[in-house]
Amino acid sequence: MPCKAVPLPEQARGGFPYPRKQANRAAMTETTTLHAAFPGHVAAALDALEAAGTIPAGLPRGAVAVEPPRDPAHGDLATNAAMVLAKPAGLNPRVLADALAAELGKVPGVTAVEVAGPGFLNLRLTDAVWLDELRAIAALAGAYGRSTKGGGTTVNVEYVSANPTGPMHMGHCRGAVVGDALASLLEFAGHTVIREYYVNDAGGQVDVLARSVHLRYREALGEAVGEVPEGLYPGDYLVPVGQALAEEFGGTYAAAPESEWLALFRTRAVAAMLEMIKADLARLDIHHDLFSSEAELQAAGKPQEAEAWLRAHDLVYDGQLEAPKGKTVEDWEPVELPLFRSTRFGDDQDRPIRKSDGSWTYFGADLAYHFQKAASVDALVDIWGADHAGTVKRIKAAVAALTQGHGPKGEGSKPFEVKLVQMVQLMKGGQPFKMSKRAGNFVTLADVVDMVGKDVVRFTMLTRKPDAQMDFDFDKVVEASKDNPVFYVQYAHARIRSTLRKAAAEGFAPSAEGLELLGDEELALVKLGAQFPRLVEAAAAAREPHRVAFFLYDLAGAFHSYWNLGNDKPEKRFIVAQDAKLTGARLYLASQIGQIVKNGLALLGVEAVEEM
């Protein structure tokens, strides 16, 4: 469908004033990490083979990987290049592997190249290469692991976006933490990130909120309101909102018709709820750059513009919805509504953008909202709860359409991903705990954070992949908090810091002077730590911050293991009083491992504590 002739509305280009943040640039010294260097070496070796005519030019190298083998006995790095390229090159993997091995053997720091298994190339590196990496960590410090892979492109991450009808509860928690950690991760991986919260302040739920507040307002004026009627929010958190309105307006709206106060109360109530939500998020150290209001979006006429544009492209038409299948709806009757042709982009059904009363559906406004967002950034990521999974297709369809994509998968459109975080099953003493905002028996996020702490909540939410359901048992998390992995990781950092303090008191300082004294056990720690930059890039690309948490757990485990060698063998301790040079080198190692832990925890928003 040709839709390039009609330009986008101006507003969609300029739109909201998105704050442009400076892309965080890594300290661009000469310092290169090993992980960044070796894929380049492999590529250069392949170039050399091309130049020599061993392999044809232009082979697709996308599948070539350079990574540490799972089994350390296989060396320090392995590449599958020969296996992947053998077929397109029309060569026996073995022949190609041998040729590549000869090239890679010339790379400085490579001591051995072995062809193994079906055609893996296993590289062994000199200790000096790893010691250089250690120096690189020291040089880069807080920037170690930072990547430029994102190329400075701007990514908008929308997360939380809870309805402003009450405080944050535990159901919101996972998306909040995952979204926030992802935003940090993307920043670290070289993107400019906008953290955005979409405020659904225009729908029916906020009218309910306004009415609920009106009740509290009358209550504050001395009226006996009794039980909060069915259909209104019963939570106590609305009491102070009602009181504030009573103080400000006295009895003016007590008996007035709804039309006189609804809009006012809605505005006030939403503002109060947003303040509450911001405070709740602050407890988790979550701070959005931008709160976008659905009501303002509508007031500014954005949905109309989107509709007009879509109609001009025959992507919105007036039609009838099909009756729902597979379940009977009592009072279903066909109506004609403006429908977006989401089926053209892979959805099962065309979707209404306005209700029969002419007002916007959630989707109609959301579509315009995404139109806005897409206009000013390079890529969009939404973090949604799995209960909204059913609406993913339509919004993806909308973004594809509005950003000029074509085909069932929106090819050519603005990159847009919806990451679903699965439900958190709240448990109490092994029993499921049902929450309902309407019933008012929900567990607030604030309560839980106060109980177990920000770090526990954040880390716990990041210790499984987002697309798996999880249980969150209060009793377990509170009681067994010492078994919580977050302490294990924090402890590693605290131990390191503590050791450095103690060493300083005894006159020792980290020093790169005697690094060659470090042995295999120490180098194993370096090798594990050196994977951090690689991990950051992979986690960012997959939009999976939980990988950082698992990596840190592994790194902490390796550190604790090494530490305990010193229990039986005093000569393995960090501080070896009679050998200042060795002590300096080990402290240097410890310091760098601590730095990596700290950098990783920073991405997760967890404190790297000095002591425990």
Next chain:
RNA sequence: GCGCCCGUAGCUCAGCAGGAUAGAGCACCAGAUUCCUAAUCUGGGGGCCAUGGGUUCGAAUCCCGUCGGGCGCACCA
């Protein structure tokens, strides 16, 4: 009925854009502390990666079917 997600050790979960012998924690068993923080560590048992096909040099990973669990399925948000 349809769509999306999940199914890996007794339990809770990892498994790095398919890669070499599938890992960790908890629980269970046996050990380590006059010593840099034992909130730690060492060792042991325990798996048909739900299941049946397919793709290929190679599958827990990708594709299809089946079974089991979760979420959603008119104008709600």
